Amino acid sequence: MSLPQFAYAAPKTLEEALALLAQHRGDARVMAGGTDLLLKMERRKLAPAVLIGLKRIDELRYIRFEPEQGLFIGALARLSDVVEDAIIRAKYPAIAHAASRTATVQIRNMGTVAGNLCNSSPCADNAPTLIARGAKVELVGAQARSRWLDLEKFFTGPGATALAPDEIMRQIHVPCPPGGSAAAYQNISARSKVDISAVSVGVHLTRRDGKCHDARIVLGAVAPVPMRAREAEALLVGTGMDEDVMRASGEMAAREARPISDVRASSEWRREMVAVLTRRALRQAWDSIASAHGGIVNR
Amino acid sequence: MKQIIRLTVNGDVYEVAAHPWRTLNDVLREDIHLTGTKKGCGDGDCGACTVLLDGRAVASCLTLAIEAEGFEIVTVEGLAASREKLHPIQQSFVDEGAIQCGYCTPGMELAALHLLSKNSDPTEEEIRAGLSGNLCRCTGYTKIVSAIKEAARRLRADRPA
Ligand SMILES: Cc1cc2nc3c(=O)[nH]c(=O)nc-3n(C[C@H](O)[C@H](O)[C@H](O)COP(=O)(O)OP(=O)(O)OC[C@H]3O[C@@H](n4cnc5c(N)ncnc54)[C@H](O)[C@@H]3O)c2cc1C
Ligand code: FES
Ligand code: FES
Numbered sequence: 095m096s097l098p099q100f101a102y103a104a105p106k107t108l109e110e111a112l113a114l115l116a117q118h119r120g121d122a123r124v125m126a127g128g129t130d131l132l133l134k135m136e137r138r139k140l141a142p143a144v145l146i147g148l149k150r151i152d153e154l155r156y157i158r159f160e161p162e163q164g165l166f167i168g169a170l171a172r173l174s175d176v177v178e179d180a181i182i183r184a185k186y187p188a189i190a191h192a193a194s195r196t197a198t199v200q201i202r203n204m205g206t207v208a209g210n211l212c213n214s215s216p217c218a219d220n221a222p223t224l225i226a227r228g229a230k231v232e233l234v235g236a237q238a239r240s241r242w243l244d245l246e247k248f249f250t251g252p253g254a255t256a257l258a259p260d261e262i263m264r265q266i267h268v269p270c271p272p273g274g275s276a277a278a279y280q281n282i283s284a285r286s287k288v289d290i291s292a293v294s295v296g297v298h299l300t301r302r303d304g305k306c307h308d309a310r311i312v313l314g315a316v317a318p319v320p321m322r323a324r325e326a327e328a329l330l331v332g333t334g335m336d337e338d339v340m341r342a343s344g345e346m347a348a349r350e351a352r353p354i355s356d357v358r359a360s361s362e363w364r365r366e367m368v369a370v371l372t373r374r375a376l377r378q379a380w381d382s383i384a385s386a387h388g389g390i391v392n393r
Numbered sequence: 394m395k396q397i398i399r400l401t402v403n404g405d406v407y408e409v410a411a412h413p414w415r416t417l418n419d420v421l422r423e424d425i426h427l428t429g430t431k432k433g434c435g436d437g438d439c440g441a442c443t444v445l446l447d448g449r450a451v452a453s454c455l456t457l458a459i460e461a462e463g464f465e466i467v468t469v470e471g472l473a474a475s476r477e478k479l480h481p482i483q484q485s486f487v488d489e490g491a492i493q494c495g496y497c498t499p500g501m502e503l504a505a506l507h508l509l510s511k512n513s514d515p516t517e518e519e520i521r522a523g524l525s526g527n528l529c530r531c532t533g534y535t536k537i538v539s540a541i542k543e544a545a546r547r548l549r550a551d552r553p554a
Contacts, residue, residue, distance in 0.1 A: 101394075102413030102459055129437055132455050136435070145413070149460055174449070198526025199504060201437055203449040204456070 097132065098141040104150045108234065108264065111146055116236040116260045118144045124262055125149075126170060127205035129197070130213040154264065157182065165189075165268040173202035173210070173220075186268060188277035188379075192223040192296065195281050208263045211248065214255045215290075217315035217358075221249070222296030223279045225312045225320055229268045235261045242267070246312075249319035274307075275300040276386075278379040280371040281314070284359050291315050292359040293367040295347075297375040299330075301383045306330045311343070311372060316351040316364050323347035326372065335380045344373035398459050402427065403471025409458075417461045418442045418453035421468060429469035429499050433528070440527030443500035444468050450507035450526070469499035472506070481547040482506060482540075491540035493531035501527050505541045513549055517542070 105111040115122055123142035125131050126149070134140045148154060148170060155170040159181045167176065176182055176193040183190045196202060196210065196219040210220045211231065229245040235258060245266070248256050257263065271277075277298045283289035294314035300307045309330040311323040326347035333339045353364035395410040400417075402425060409424045418435075421427050421444070433441035435454045442454040445467040472480035479487070482502050492498050501524065508515060508523035515523065520541050521534070529537060 097414040097416070099412070099414055102396075102457070104459075128457065128460075129452075129455055132457075133436060147457070147460055198437075198440070199507070199523060200440060200443055200450050200452045200526040201455075203446075203451050203507075 097135050098138060100135075100142055100145045102145050102147065104147045106150050106152075108151055108153060108262065109238065111148060111151060111262060112234065112236050112238070112260070114144070114146050115262065120259055122146055126209040126212075127172065127201075129201050129205040130209060130215075148262075159185065161270070163267075164270040167207055167266040167268070169206065169208040169263050169265060171207055173197065173205050173207060174199075176207055177202065185271060186227065186277070188223045188279045188296065189220075189227065189268065192220050192279040192281075195219050195279065195291075208266060211245070211266070212255060212257065212263055214249050214251070214253050214319070216252050216318060216320070217291045217294065218320070219279075219281060219291055219294060219314070221245070221320040222294050222312040222314045223277055223298075224266065224268065224296075225322070226296040226298035226310045227268050227271070227277055228298070228310075229266055231266050232264045233257060233261045234264045240264070246320075246322065251318050272300050272308075274302060274383055276379040276382040278375040278382070280375040280378070282367055282371060284363075290358065293353075293364050293371060295368065295371040295375045297372070297379050299335075299376065299379045299383065301335075301380070304334060306333055306335050306380075309343075309376075311347055311376075313347060313351055313368055313372075315358075316353040316368055318352075321351075323350045323372070325350055330376070335376070340373050340376045340380075341369075343376060344369040344371075347372040396459065399462055400425070400458065400466060401464070402466045403468060404465075411458055413457065413459050415458050416454055417444070417456040417458045417466075420458040421453060421466075427468050427470050431496055431499055433496070438528070439497075440500040440504060440524075441497055443503045443527065445503055445507060448507065448510060450504045452526070467503065467506075469502060472502060480506075481551065482509070482544040485540040485544035485547060486537070489536050489540035489543055491532060491536040497527060497529040497531075501529065501537055505544060508541070509545055509548060513552075514545055515541070 122144035124146045154168045156168040158166045173193045234240045281291040281294035296312045298310040309327040326343045329343045348365045348369040353361040355361045431441040433439035437452045437455045446464040
């Protein structure tokens with residue numbers, strides 16, 4: 095690898111990092127794990143004059159669960175931290191699973207979940223489940239100005255987000271899982287387990303009185319940004335989630351998807367896989383609610 | 394502008410003057426002359442450049458040297474306790490014939506060390522998952538997997554119960 099030249103700064107606080115970003119407006123870039131950014135720089139797709147390393151900002155390195163509020167994932171939490179976190183594994187297993195399906199051992203030890211979102215690849219493995227679970231992200235700008243945004247609204251196009259040039263993502267918040275709910279993540283690539291996802295699906299289901307009360311289906315890698323399949327969701331609500339309903343919902347999701355053909359897969363194959371993976375994810379989530387004795391589960 | 398970077402590699406401290414855009418891989422190989430760490434793809438895909446930072450396997454080709462300051466770095470040169478005695482992982486790779494051209498070997502061994510530090514008795518599936526970031530063009534992986542199984546056995550036997 096040979097990188098373009100840059101000046102490097104390693105602020106120790108978020109405040110310092112924000113000041114640097116404001117000072118070099120447009121010429122600076124923040125870096126967490128660098129597993130996306132350094133590759134883009136090597137390929138000369140980006141050449142920031144100033145690179146602001148976030149890694150020394152200890153206040154951003156945390157995973158915290160508050161029983162009342164839910165889960166908070168700090169900007170420096172690595173993919174491997176999320177995979178290994180005992181509370182995430184117990185209460186949000188689909189989020190841990192999605193992180194475990196991202197990249198390789200080495201890259202998970204380097205890359206962050208926040209970086210995966212800020213990079214805004216349509217195939218980002220952590221986006222569908224987090225959106226399905228109703229995650230919000232906190233963006234902070236100069237003078238500690240802070241705003242919260244639904245993750246669903248954060249992505250504005252391939253490689254583009256709602257982040258203003260002077261903003262940094264501080265954390266990701268995932269609400270407490272409602273009683274009787276579960277999520278699931280399914281992804282597939284044309285070649286192997288470690289390859290970038292060609293199609294991915296995150297779902298979230300809530301069951302009440304044996305019926306589907308709430309459904310969210312989020313598709314990855316089949317549109318410019320991760321997308322809700324709202325018509326497929328609507329087919330599920332109020333039903334008993336039998337095999338036919340799940341199949342119909344998967345087929346509807348496939349119709350809603352807007353896949354392209356590229357080096358990873360053809361659009362036809364992607365559409366078929368949306369149907370298959372949606373059905374599998376729905377089955378998996380519904381079964382895990384059922385297996386937890388009729389709905390007192392926290393998943 | 395070059396900066397003085399202090400790196401702790403295999404327990405020794407090195408001070409190098411390097412530009413911030415130099416990778417850890419380049420500084421290890423070109424400035425510190427520890428050439429056991431290889432460079433294959435340079436893109437994070439192949440794992441030939443794997444080193445440990447505070448015990449965790451990372452790709453040194455995608456790590457800035459300046460960001461490795463303050464970490465305990467372990468390279469393949471730091472595995473053997475002495476010139477006479479290989480580390481059990483290295484000895485198992487030799488004994489099981491898990492090395493052909495050897496280019497992937499340093500990265501494989503460090504990925505194996507990271508895996509075995511978290512899981513002293515991994516299944517074949519867990520070993521293969523632990524090597525998901527390391528490519529080998531020669532061996533077909535079977536012997537690498539058995540070498541790591543064997544290394545796990547030897548390390549467990551060495552450890553007082
Ligand atoms: C070999 C390899 C395999 C990979 N496989 C996968 C895969 O299977 N699935 C997948 O989804 N991804 C994959 N990736 C991509 C990448 O590893 C992930 O997206 C990772 O999570 C990025 O995190 P990072 O901390 O390294 O981000 P960085 O590279 O540090 O940053 C990425 C982008 O986000 C910005 N950014 C980072 N943090 C913040 C913040 N807190 N606030 C504002 N902006 C920020 C940066 O400026 C940059 O534009 C792979 C990468 C490699 C090299
Ligand atoms: S050289 Fe670093 S992963 Fe290939
Ligand atoms: S032994 Fe040649 S690449 Fe693995």
